[in-house]
Amino acid sequence: MGREGGGASGRGPCVAGPGACRRQPPVAGLGGLGPWLQCLFPQPGMADSAQAQKLVYLVTGGCGFLGEHVVRMLLQQEPQLRELRIFDLHLGPWLEELKTGPVQVTAIQGDVTQAHEVAAAVAGAHVVIHTAGLVDVFGKTSPETIHEVNVQGTRNVIEACVQTGTRFLVYTSSMEVVGPNIKGQPFYRGNENTPYEAVHRHPYPCSKALAEQLVLEANGRKVLGGLPLVTCALRPTGIYGEGHQIMRDFYHQGLRLGGRLFRAIPASVEHGRVYVGNVAWMHVLVARELEHRAALMGGQVYFCYDNSPYKSYEDFNMEFLGPCGLRLVGTRPLLPYWLLLFLAALNVLLQWLLRPLLLYAPLLNPYTLAMANTTFTVSTDKARRHFGYEPLFSWEESRTRTIRWVQAVEGSAQ
Numbered sequence: 001m002g003r004e005g006g007g008a009s010g011r012g013p014c015v016a017g018p019g020a021c022r023r024q025p026p027v028a029g030l031g032g033l034g035p036w037l038q039c040l041f042p043q044p045g046m047a048d049s050a051q052a053q054k055l056v057y058l059v060t061g062g063c064g065f066l067g068e069h070v071v072r073m074l075l076q077q078e079p080q081l082r083e084l085r086i087f088d089l090h091l092g093p094w095l096e097e098l099k100t101g102p103v104q105v106t107a108i109q110g111d112v113t114q115a116h117e118v119a120a121a122v123a124g125a126h127v128v129i130h131t132a133g134l135v136d137v138f139g140k141t142s143p144e145t146i147h148e149v150n151v152q153g154t155r156n157v158i159e160a161c162v163q164t165g166t167r168f169l170v171y172t173s174s175m176e177v178v179g180p181n182i183k184g185q186p187f188y189r190g191n192e193n194t195p196y197e198a199v200h201r202h203p204y205p206c207s208k209a210l211a212e213q214l215v216l217e218a219n220g221r222k223v224l225g226g227l228p229l230v231t232c233a234l235r236p237t238g239i240y241g242e243g244h245q246i247m248r249d250f251y252h253q254g255l256r257l258g259g260r261l262f263r264a265i266p267a268s269v270e271h272g273r274v275y276v277g278n279v280a281w282m283h284v285l286v287a288r289e290l291e292h293r294a295a296l297m298g299g300q301v302y303f304c305y306d307n308s309p310y311k312s313y314e315d316f317n318m319e320f321l322g323p324c325g326l327r328l329v330g331t332r333p334l335l336p337y338w339l340l341l342f343l344a345a346l347n348v349l350l351q352w353l354l355r356p357l358l359l360y361a362p363l364l365n366p367y368t369l370a371m372a373n374t375t376f377t378v379s380t381d382k383a384r385r386h387f388g389y390e391p392l393f394s395w396e397e398s399r400t401r402t403i404r405w406v407q408a409v410e411g412s413a414q
């Protein structure tokens with residue numbers, strides 16, 4: 001079978017930036033009941049693997065928005081798990097509740113930029129899922145720090161695998177490795193092979209592109225013991241779901257504005273979104289299948305996708321915020337684009353002027369405006385063809401879970 005992943009490879013140049021620049025299918029439609037039913041009615045091969053809890057997994061960034069879902073998904077869906085190591089700069093208190101289960105949960109407070117800390121955490125792990133990263137498109141951190149965490153941190157993870165003999169590495173990349181690009185060209189329902197000029201200037205996509213390249217190039221390197229490293233990269237589009245900070249920010253902004261949000265982006269601009277539970281599920285499946293399908297999957301990239309509808313960023317958010325009492329005002333943008341661009345530029349100036357006094361990092365800046373205002377959607381089945389991925393959560397379930405979570409945020413704010 002030929003290799004895939006030529007077109008929207010995301011290996012295009014960073015024109016600026018730092019320095020320049022044995023699948024267990026889910027029981028469909030049963031949601032959280034799946035694992036319980038699998039215990040009651042084990043599938044062929046299941047009893048064997050349940051008895052052989054032998055694998056050690058490491059999740060970097062395991063206390064982040066996505067990382068927490070990956071951690072919980074592994075505990076629910078990976079019967080071979082013996083020990084789960086969670087490595088993060090900031091450990092969450094919720095980790096305590098996981099420590100009473102059958103799998104040994106080891107919380108490691110550490111920094112991916114510190115090679116020795118990473119090597120100590122990786123040593124003895126069979127699989128590393130590297131989700132840790134600095135997600136900053138608002139100018140909160142310097143480009144150098146973003147580069148250090150996202151690129152050097154990833155380099156440290158790769159070297160730790162090589163030095164300690166860990167063979168399987170799953171990297172959380174991003175749609176941003178591909179685009180939208182600086183020209184604002186649309187990427188309409190594209191797949192991993194769709195040609196697209198992946199050229200970026202912003203430190204975040206630059207860092208993700210460089211890190212992804214490192215991960216893919218490391219595929220096949222000999223690790224301690226002489227066996228080859230098998231790597232692959234997952235590219236989520238905009239992730240939503242329980243714990244999504246930006247959704248929370250929009251919700252609070254709407255409350256402050258008397259239950260209203262004002263349309264800024266034309267409804268015709270599609271923005272790709274994927275439910276966090278499905279992104280986590282895809283990570284778990286890839287981690288499981290990398291060993292058995294190394295020749296096919298090694299060095300590959302996969303977009304993370306599910307059945308979430310294609311909509312504009314704001315209309316999509318309203319799927320959750322609407323049932324929580326917010327209203328999106330306007331069928332068309334209330335302000336002309338040039339004025340939004342002006343306000344976005346003004347925000348950059350204010351951020352710079354205020355930096356000595358305080359951190360001013362609003363949602364609107366020229367980069368986020370360009371992101372929201374450029375069509376970027378994915379339509380692919382590569383993950384299904386390569387490792388049997390089907391979304392674990394339907395759109396209805398993803399929506400319901402997210403709405404419940406926003407409602408709980410509201411409850412806790414009162």
Ligand SMILES: NC(=O)C1=CN([C@@H]2O[C@H](COP(=O)(O)OP(=O)(O)OC[C@H]3O[C@@H](n4cnc5c(N)ncnc54)[C@H](O)[C@@H]3O)[C@@H](O)[C@H]2O)C=CC1
Nearest residue numbers: 061063064065066088089111112131132133174236238239
């Ligand atoms: N949120 C989104 O829409 C998307 C996120 N991604 C990628 O998914 C991954 C996870 O993102 P989120 O969960 O949204 O972000 P997050 O900020 O919630 O989680 C990142 C985690 O990494 C940890 N971390 C940061 N710097 C670290 C360091 N130096 N050492 C150790 N841990 C460190 C943070 O403490 C945090 O727990 C990132 O790699 C991001 O680039 C990709 C596509 C979309």
Ligand SMILES: CC(C)CCC[C@@H](C)[C@H]1CC[C@H]2[C@@H]3[C@H](O)CC4=CC(=O)CC[C@]4(C)[C@H]3CC[C@]12C
Nearest residue numbers: 135137174176238264313363364368369371372
């Ligand atoms: C007020 C504006 C007009 C609207 C601002 C919306 C923006 C804050 C968000 C629009 C698109 C988002 C990004 C996109 O979903 C892709 C991403 C991928 C990642 O890897 C990290 C997160 C993000 C950059 C995401 C961030 C918020 C937006 C820019």
